[in-house]
Amino acid sequence: MRFKWVLLFVIMLLLAGCQSSYWVLEKDRIGEGGSELELYANYLQxxxxxxxxxxxxxxxGRKMVIVSLGSSEKDKKLEVSGVKYSPTETIVTVKRKPAPKANEKNPFILIGLDKIEGDLIxxxxxxxxxxxxxxQQ
Known part of the structure; x- marks a missing residue:
């Protein structure tokens, strides 16, 4: 019986360590991130x-990375492929996908990060x- 509890505890620790360290903020909730985000989104448009x-x-202290494509790719949208951390850098990888309807002059994505370690790529x-x-913020 004790072994089962120890095993359950170990599994819980492993699952806690596997939690995603990034999230994507929906554009209609941009105000929750602060007025600076809204100002920058308007600036991009x-x-x-x-x-x-x-x-x-x-x-x-968490970070929000806003990635924009420019008007030359207004028929695209961005998704996060992954975020990788090392002691010297944080790498955010995005992929372009066709947008069902181009409703932005300058497509962008809001990527929240718990932290940035080293250089951001x-x-x-x-x-x-x-x-x-x-x-200039």
Whole structure:
């Protein structure tokens, strides 16, 4: 009987360690992340040529990475393929998918991260990197 409890405890610890360290914030909930996120999302729609990423600090020190494609890819949308951490870098990989309806001048995605370790690299599935935008917060 004791063995079962120990095994259950070990499984719970393993599952706790496997929790995702990122999430995608729905665009209709952008206000929950703070006014800076809304301002930047509006900025992206007014400056359709902005392609890249911008990092914001949100509640409890967590980070929000907004990745935009620019108007040249307004028929696409972004999804997260994965987030990998190492002691020297955090790699966020996104993939482009066809958008059912192009309703944004500059498509973007809101990716929440519990932390950023080392350098942040934002790339697509081909390994092409996005550059940080020159937006002044």
């Amino acid at each position: 007014m400056h359709e040529d902005v392609k890249g990423y911008q990092v914001f600090t949100i509640s409890e 934002v790339q697509d599935e081909s390994g092409d990197r996005f550059e940080e935008t020159d937006y």
